[in-house]
Every structure is written in C-alpha cells, then in structure tokens.
Amino acid sequence: MNKEAAEDCVERAVSYLSEGKIEKAEKLLAKSLSLHPLKRAEELLEKIKCGAYTKKATSGNTSDDGVRQRPTAGQGGKADSATEAEYTTEQLEAVKRIKKCKDYYEVLGVTKDAPDTEIKKAYKKLALQLHPDKNKAPGAVEAFKAIGNAVAILTDSEKRKSYDLYGSEEQHQPATRRTRTQYEYAYSRGFETEFTAEELFNMFFGGNIPTQHVYMRQRRFHRAEHQQQYREPQSGYAAFINLLPIILLIGLSMMSSFFISDPIYSLTPSQKFSVARKTNQLKIPYYVKDNFHSEYQGSVGRLEASVEEEYLNNLKHSCYRERNYKETMLMKARNFGDRDLYLKAQNINTPSCDKLNSLHN
Known part of the structure; x- marks a missing residue:
C-alpha cells in the first residue's frame, strides 16, 4: 500500500513539474520517498536540485508541458539546440487513450465477445507500451494498473460474467457523481484483482509471482482466520444477550403456571371438567x-x-x-x-x- 501511495505521489509530482510548480513537486517527491524508496523519485529530486526543471514563465528552453528537455547528442549539448523529451508522443497518447476509456473492453481495445486469447494478446501489446520502466509519460503507472485490472477481470469467467451483468461500481453511481473514468478506478471495490499490476505483468511474460507477496497474503489470511475464530465466541455471546429477554419471558410464564390453579368450572365439557x-x-x-x-x-x-x-x-x-x-x-x-x-x-x-x-x- 505504501508503494502504491508513493507511486501516486510521483505521478502527481510529474504533473506539477509539467505545470512549472517546482516547490509542490519537490514536496510530493519527498513525501514519496518517506512512504517507499523509489528510484524514479530520487532521480527527479536530484534533477530539481540540479536545476533541470524551471518555472514555465522563466524557462526559455522548456517544452510546452513545462518539463525541461535534454539536448540531443547531434547538437553538442547546446541549450538552444533541438531537444528530446523524456517520453514520446506515442507513449503520451497511449496513456491519454486509456484515460478516456469507460469500460475494461475499451481499455484493452477488444469487443465484448472477444475470447481470452485475443484479450491476452491485447494486454501484452499494451503492457509493453505502458510499463512504467519504459513509459515515463504522466499517468503511465495508473494506465498500467488499469490494463492489468482489465485483463484480470475479463480472463476470469465468473468475474467477467458479473462485470457484464452489473458493470463496475462506478457505473451505478448518479451521473452528477460519475466523474472518474475506468482509468482512474482500476482497483474499484467491486472488481479487485488478486495480484498487483506488476505481478500480472510477470505472469504474462514468463515471470513468477514474488514469494514475498504470497507470504504476506497467507499471513493476512491466517490473521483473518484467527480474528474470525476470536469473533465467533463474541457473536455467540451477543446472540445470547439478545435472546435473554425472550428466555426470561418464557421462564416467567412457566413459573407462573405453577402458581396458577385450574378454574373451578367450565362452560364447555372436557376430559378434566366432565x-x-x-x-x-x-x-x-x-x-x-x-x-x-x-x-x-x-x-x-x-x-x-x-x-x-x-x-x-x-x-x-x-x-x-x-x-x-x-x-x-x-x-x-x-x-x-x-x-x-x-x-x-x-x-x-x-x-x-x-x-x-x-x-x-
């Protein structure tokens, strides 16, 4: 959880850098490192200290998004030479496309009746394009998580059937509150995946699931099981407390029957009144x-x-x-x-x- 929060801070810092808000970006990067050590956050902080990023209003050699561009090798490193961005236009466009998507099928660019093989093929193509190690465009991390969540849901028959029937949790909210896209809620409560986006990537490209994560899941499972065992006596005790007034009422009724004698007569005949x-x-x-x-x-x-x-x-x-x-x-x-x-x-x-x-x- 700390790692994801740290990555989110880095993405927001990149966004601030693109707007020329250097101080806010620096604070977010420092916060990211306090949550989880990320190499990218360290590199960006070092660039800020070295003056690689400047405010948009005073920078003469920054790109339109406020990020200072590096000089190309062919121009000898001159400041007024043609520059090369940290990410390509194609990479940025790919992230923007994911950001506009409204459902998992659109995220992967497949039809609703697409088989698993086609879905996996589409995922592999997008994963290579959007992996944060290769794509440094703003929002690439979230886009990478979105495609991972999409393939995890659509390749699971039960989850896909539920998704097709009910959609995601966000799609059932009123239109006035439906401000986020599929890109922004890749991990919605209704359709959580069992693995992180990085673990899914490793499985699709021949890697193994990290044993550390498996151990942590097993430990959480045993902890939850232990808590459930601890809660069971409490729930039984609570049920007894709730039933106590009824038990007392029945007991009083039974006790009163011992002290109330039969009537002397009856207007209708019976075995007792014969x-x-x-x-x-x-x-x-x-x-x-x-x-x-x-x-x-x-x-x-x-x-x-x-x-x-x-x-x-x-x-x-x-x-x-x-x-x-x-x-x-x-x-x-x-x-x-x-x-x-x-x-x-x-x-x-x-x-x-x-x-x-x-x-x-």
Whole structure:
C-alpha cells in the first residue's frame, strides 16, 4: 500500500513539474520517498536540485508541458539546440487513450465477445507500451494498473460474467457523481484483482509471482482466520444477550403456571371438567371436576352467579355479532336493489339473541 501511495505521489509530482510548480513537486517527491524508496523519485529530486526543471514563465528552453528537455547528442549539448523529451508522443497518447476509456473492453481495445486469447494478446501489446520502466509519460503507472485490472477481470469467467451483468461500481453511481473514468478506478471495490499490476505483468511474460507477496497474503489470511475464530465466541455471546429477554419471558410464564390453579368450572365439557351441573336460578349448564365437592370449599351460590354472569356476557357478544352481520347484509341488499338478497338477509337467524331474550323473559 505504501508503494502504491508513493507511486501516486510521483505521478502527481510529474504533473506539477509539467505545470512549472517546482516547490509542490519537490514536496510530493519527498513525501514519496518517506512512504517507499523509489528510484524514479530520487532521480527527479536530484534533477530539481540540479536545476533541470524551471518555472514555465522563466524557462526559455522548456517544452510546452513545462518539463525541461535534454539536448540531443547531434547538437553538442547546446541549450538552444533541438531537444528530446523524456517520453514520446506515442507513449503520451497511449496513456491519454486509456484515460478516456469507460469500460475494461475499451481499455484493452477488444469487443465484448472477444475470447481470452485475443484479450491476452491485447494486454501484452499494451503492457509493453505502458510499463512504467519504459513509459515515463504522466499517468503511465495508473494506465498500467488499469490494463492489468482489465485483463484480470475479463480472463476470469465468473468475474467477467458479473462485470457484464452489473458493470463496475462506478457505473451505478448518479451521473452528477460519475466523474472518474475506468482509468482512474482500476482497483474499484467491486472488481479487485488478486495480484498487483506488476505481478500480472510477470505472469504474462514468463515471470513468477514474488514469494514475498504470497507470504504476506497467507499471513493476512491466517490473521483473518484467527480474528474470525476470536469473533465467533463474541457473536455467540451477543446472540445470547439478545435472546435473554425472550428466555426470561418464557421462564416467567412457566413459573407462573405453577402458581396458577385450574378454574373451578367450565362452560364447555372436557376430559378434566366432565361432571355436568346447572345453576339453580337460570338453569345454565356448566361442568366441574370429579372432586368438586371435596376440593371446592366456597359458596356454591356465588359460584353459580359467576357462571350465569359469564354465560350472559358470552351471549351478549354473540348476539352483537349476529345482529351486526344481519344489518350489514340488509344494507348491502338495499344498496344493490336486490330483493332476493334482502329477503335472505331478513331470514338470517340470530340464535344468541333469541336465547338472551328467552332468559330475560
């Protein structure tokens, strides 16, 4: 990560040099060396100290981009002779083309149905042209990373299928925020590659993957595995804490069941309440246990008053529902002007209301 940040500082410094901002470039190069020792940063700093770069306004022998050009050998090194840039126009144009690309296929210059062989061939051609050791144009490092990321995604069948379906993360952002090109987000979160651009280059041109990087990946994997093992007990403990209120509620319900005794009677018969009885006043049927006479020590009169009150309340609720249904059907028949439906609604029975009236009479 430090190396990539250092390379980014170098590229920005080159951009400042092209604009004639020598002091800003010098600070960025110093920052780059503090992050990671790069030979290119050291060379540029040495050139600045030797006066190889000057401000654009005062330089008489600088190119249009503010970079001082070296005299050619054929002119004996004279300051006013024809000069030679650090990079060619073709190299700069290649970087600019990558910078304008909107997707990986455009980066490599292939069609969407191109086979792996064509994609790899296009990558090899561009990699030789854009490798930072050969191409010193501003932005060459990012362009090199972009083509590496493109070939890694498009030569992996699963990643390519996902890319074709959903595109990159950047393409799903609103248009007002979509300011970067494919060139500038070669390592977007949605499509990260397993290897760096340099490692991909080595694999395509016969090199091996550096063992240092493999070791670091293995170490990170084991560290992540260890952290996962450490987090598992915590997640189990957290789940227990979340479930604790429910466990307590269930426990309280079970405990309360031990202290709540069965009712003395029931209005409906069951295996437990199997002995039928009737109240003395309204002759309401109710059911008690086999051991009613030995278990119940209270007043039978008060018990039967409770039975009658509960029975009457149940009848009132049932009667209300029956009347409400009948009135709804009558209203529906009136609204539709349906005489048959009206007659049927008039004939709807209300047995609970009938029982309630008979008891009151």
